[in-house]
Amino acid sequence: MRAAVVTEFGGPEVIEVREWPEPAAGEGQVVIDAEVTDVIWVETAIRRGLNREYFDVTPPYIPGHSVGGRVHAVGPGIDEAWIGKTVIGRTEQFGAHAERVAVPADSLVELPEQLDVETAIAALGDGLTTLLLEKSAPDLAGKEVLITAAAGGMGLLLIQMAHKAGAHVVAAARGQAKLDLAKAQGADVVIDYTLPGWEKLVLEATNGVDVVFEGAGGAFGAAAFSTVKDGGWFSAHGTPSGSFAQYDEAEAKRRGITTQGIRDVQADSYQVSHSDVIGRVLAGDLVPVIDRVFAFDELGEAHRAIEDRALLGKALLRIR
Secondary structure, eight states: OEEEEEOSSSSGGGEEEEEOOOOOOOTTEEEEEEEEEEEOHHHHHHHTTOOTTTOOOOSSBOOOOEEEEEEEEEOTTSOGGGTTOEEEEEOSSSOOSBSEEEEEGGGOEEOOTTSOHHHHHHHHHHHHHHHHHHHHSOOOTTOEEEEESTTBHHHHHHHHHHHHTTOEEEEEESSHHHHHHHHHTTOSEEEETTSTTHHHHHHHHHSSEEEEEEOSOHHHHHHHHTTEEEEEEEEEOOOTTSSSOOOOHHHHHHTTOEEEEHHHHHHTGGGSOHHHHHHHHHTTSOOOOEEEEEEGGGHHHHHHHHHTTOOSBEEEEEOO
């Protein structure tokens, strides 16, 4: 089969489509004939050799987690009735950017006819994190909520979630096109966080925020932390700037600010299922925004577009 392979750590040019051994369905697994996968920012960092403390991977490897398509084969203990069904699922490690992908059977969701594979895959990974953050955050009704990296795939879903929960949503993103998109998804205030002192604009609009969903990291995260009220809540779960948000833990404790990181979100992953995400998509609560669907041999280009902050919403990869 063909697979998009990271041949060594480096830039987008290290990704090559090449022949790769087909996976076999092991115990508790199925093999999917992949049609669509998603492409997320953290995969670009892993490709560069970053985040090794979180992701144990050595080239050559096939990146990607979420995959949608038809079940080709099932492993021992799995009902053969799955064969031929259109499903979505997630790999245990990597390997989704290939013509055939092995996934745990307990990750599968059969798609109803009214939901296409692209929409389901665009919602799956970001939707899981969005719903986990929804569960861990305090009640958002009537609260001032700041969302950074607001025009990314997950940022847009967080805007929708917070808006539906009755929050006053402040969205921080880069450039007018992204601000316009955030506004269209339900943000009440939009602020360009490339402007010097942008956090002061947040404070002018809110007199301090109750909740921060911080997806940008680095200095952006530090500025976002400075907008939180005493007794507020702060989630630092994104690293597009090269690191998680930089803030003083002692100050957070002194001010009574509850903080959490990506490990806290991952530790609670059992609380939300893939079916929960698809249910919220079908209910209209989560509406993923797809910017571009790249061809199979354009994975490097997709990585480059993500790193250049050139996309409004999600990037997908069409395998077949």
